Amino acid sequence: MADNDHSKIGEFKPFDLLAVAAAREVTDGEVVFAGTGLPMLAIMLAQKTIAPNAVCIYEAGSIGGRPIDLPTSVGDARCHYQASIANGLWDVFGLLGRGAVDLAFLSGAEIDQYGSVNCTAIGGYHPTGKRLTGSGGNSDINSLARRTVFIMVQEKRRWVERCSYITSPGWRIPKWPGGEFVHKREVYNKAFRGGPGAVISDMGVFRFDDEGVIYLDTVHPGFTPQHIQDNCSFKLNISQISGETKTPTYHELDLLYNVVDPEGIFLR
């Protein structure tokens, strides 16, 4: 088998496919904001394959690091290694605000059909909900990056028609203080520059139509659109499926396990 052949079911783990599918969202030369965990694997894999000139920015304040050991959080000293800049939040969030971030990887506990995400409280806000971590930079990045990619677990309770609490604003959102539910463009006006471009779950890859509504694009091998609909609590658009998600190549798997995460931190 050649390095660039695609692996078969059983030769990779679901987590590997998530990392590889996420990495394939990066275009060479893009400026990418990445968070802790899978996003780090994705950007580092992308830089070693299709996007050697992608610049990685970590929210804690480093730009363009060339880590030789996988960081486990964005404040990690490993993000600092061979960075062009090690500064702070004012610097990197300023770049985000300025419109200089092309792509960002994010995650959340709950996602809705418009790409809004909840990572603050499940089951409503205080006093009914279960408290989670809160926004962090999720909301800021989904607000102001040109394109975001969410990595989500495919479960019915997590894929909801509308988030019980919108931490991170997607394509259709309330305009506060009144709360009218409108397209993001009407909320951001001159600061509007994009929003969620893709969602990658453990079962498929999703994208958004012109109205900002999610649809299923590719189905991971081993799953069917029906599996995915069964793990989604709203009626999913499955009329625009373009095919099956390509499995990791042997080369990508080798990079993931032997170069990006040889210690087995995320790829156990």
Next chain:
Amino acid sequence: MGRPQKVSLAEAVRLIQDGDSLTFSGFTIWRRPMAAIMEMVRQGKKDLHLIMVNGGPHDDMLSGAGCVKIWESCWSGHEMFGKIPGNLARKAEAGELICEDYSHVQMLYRFVAGSQGIPFMPTYSAMGSDMLNPEYDMLGKAGLRDGSNPKIPALKYEMYTEKFTGSEVVLVPAAQPDWCIAHVQMVGSEGTVRVLGQNFADEEAMKAADKLIVIAEEIVPEEFIRREPEHNLIPPHLVDYIVELPWAGHPSGCFDYYEADGEFIKNFYNQTRTQEGFDRWAQEWIFDVRDHDGYLNKLGVNRLEKLRASRALGYSQKVKRGSR
């Protein structure tokens, strides 16, 4: 303001009064003043008002110990070593403390405004999120925006259409907490502060607060730190108190000095999911060890040596981090 005063950790922490508002240096599990946090728990502080760009093990620990009344920030947790801030969540869900949620940029900008002496900052960040839902103005709903507490602004935020270009922006109010407790690598003998590695939002936090306590891994000759002033962050006249205390950031990590102790943080998270669990943990790691020296002795030299950062890399390669 004169020269900063050198004090012990216990003396510094004794200056903090019940009900005071506080902020801290660092980012999630990096460069947090953990020894000071544990000393606050020992001294039984009450009704603290935490205003932070982001949280981590430190505010979760203070919450578990019942020291906190108000938490204003955008995030808390333990990175990959604990999914949620278990203690903060338990107290918030029981209504024992108030969480006021903002976004990361909004919190940062509140500190930028505070550090620049201006009343607010504008941003586009997080418009359309429920952080701006008037229903979720938790301090307002608790009747605490009535002006009686100078550290609580009259509004959580305001939407504003500026007339330069006609854009609608969010105005977030300045934050100027009573105290910043910062953990840094190095301070000059006269008080010049140097932070190594990423400085996160330290400059804003240190300048926004009314009073600044700096806890340093080491005090170095002032002459040494002034050889390269471009590497320094804060001048001595802004520092009120200095505590020299190596390893005082543990279990958080300190660039160039030591790694974050993930195993310790994971244990803390797992063992403090209930109040009984927290109380047992605090008895063992905060009260029984009596002070920071006792804490370090309990951790032991072998553990600390593994965490010690490589001089070449700024972090340790001796800690087993994964499954291989």
